[in-house]
Amino acid sequence: MPCNYIFTANNLNVDEVLEWLTIEPITTWRKGDTPFIKxxxxxxxxxxxxxxxxxxxxxxxxxxxxxxxxxxSNKTLLLRLKDLATKLEEADIEVDFGIETRMHDVGVQMDHWSAELIQLLAEIGAGLQISQYHPSVEEDEEMS
Incomplete structure (x- = not known):
């Protein structure tokens, strides 16, 4: 997914949170699980x-x-998660924007993140993460 809210903690009981979480997560994981990358x-x-x-x-x-x-739209829930994070070990909240890198076309890539977004992220206790991805093969072929 291009942009995700990611909540992690060392001692998070995911199943307990899922009981009251009003938004369906796109993925969940538990400490000790084996990741997809072997x-x-x-x-x-x-x-x-x-x-x-x-x-x-x-x-x-x-x-x-x-x-x-x-x-x-979900501020009450997100503030509840922020509060939960203060009670957990090594909790972290990030909002990760997945964007296509343009570094192969330009000398410098500059992207703008609005003050409004930054303020809202701070209010919900979330950091800003930017993950750059190479263009897909189909897009590369269209550009040729």
Missing amino acids: SRQPLTCSGFKLATSRADFIDSDQQIQDTIDFIR
């Missing part, structure tokens, strides 16, 4: 992801607007 060690924390935007990787403006709308 070479990695068992997971050291539990967590879940919620989709904040399903906009395409090349549409960061839409991802930002969708995420602002998501936070506004």
